Amino acid sequence: MTTALAVAKYRFRMVAASEIVLPEYKGSAFHGGFGHALRKIAPSWYRHLFEPGPPGNGPPHTASPPGNAWPKPFVLLPPLDEEHRYPKDHPFECELTLFGPAIQYYPICHAALEYLGATLGLGENRGKFRVDGVDIARIDPAAVGSAPIDHAISSTExxxxxxxxxxxxxxxxxxxxxxxxxxxxxxxxxxxxxxxxxxxxxxxxxxxxxxxxxxxxxxxxxxxxxxxxxxxxxxxxxxxxxxxxxxxxxxxxxxxxxxxxxxxxxxxxxxxxxxxxxxxxxxxxxxxxxxxxxxxxxxxxxxxx
Known part of the structure; x- marks a missing residue:
């Protein structure tokens, strides 16, 4: 493996500010809500993350993949519990993984999730939540101390x-x-x-x-x-x-x-x-x-x- 891809994974710790009613697979609510919030507060950044495509003057290796289907430069993993209703004050987590240049968009992604929770709401009833904190994932989960929020890990590592x-x-x-x-x-x-x-x-x-x-x-x-x-x-x-x-x-x-x-x-x-x-x-x-x-x-x- 002679080349590398930078990866950063963020774990958002959240708390329900009101009851939240969610579908069977929460990924649809989180993905849709995240995209809606991002488009509201930063339309240009929304396009970078949700509608990626060839850059104007990118290097040769950024040619479109077969079928011109660019994968989104992120993965949004919803809470994996089986609960469909979060009562007020219920804690939950989701993970956002960013790839390559998208890592620099972390601050606006954070802002979008906060806007989703405070203003737009989540799920069938538009339940509100707050972001209580963010942890960045490491290769060794037993590692002590905190890493900088823009800390990326290479694919080689x-x-x-x-x-x-x-x-x-x-x-x-x-x-x-x-x-x-x-x-x-x-x-x-x-x-x-x-x-x-x-x-x-x-x-x-x-x-x-x-x-x-x-x-x-x-x-x-x-x-x-x-x-x-x-x-x-x-x-x-x-x-x-x-x-x-x-x-x-x-x-x-x-x-x-x-x-x-x-x-x-x-x-x-x-x-x-x-x-x-x-x-x-x-x-x-x-x-x-x-x-x-x-x-x-x-x-x-x-x-x-």
Missing amino acids: IASARQGVNTRRLALHYVTRLRLKAGNRLHREAPPFPMFLARLLGRLNTLANLYGDGELIQHPQRSELQQRAEQITIEQHDTCWDDWSRYSGRQKEWMKFGGLLGSVTYVGDMAPFLPWLALGEWVHVGGKSSFGFGKYEITPDHQPA
């Missing part, structure tokens, strides 16, 4: 944190809905590892190409990894497809946002893939990632080398 792990069994737990496509169709079963890896490496390269220093993994290494991925098999899984619909205020129609939930255990020599899987924990994988979809956690089976 995230990947290297997994070095030294030797495992032949690894579980991926899909915390939020995973939406991977095979051809033009959503894959509704536990994904074979080569498919999962291909989508992950594609997302990492696209993000780094558009918002970083260029591709994280070059074609020869990527081809080698894909060949090795063919040796990885699924030992067990408990995945299920979970359908969910949301109304898009921008498109004025109901949209289906189903995805896979559960866990998949892969068996084989997983060591070469761990750095890339570690990066995926930070950037998510699959469709609708800016809504918080595609979040997974890896659970390696630590064994002596």
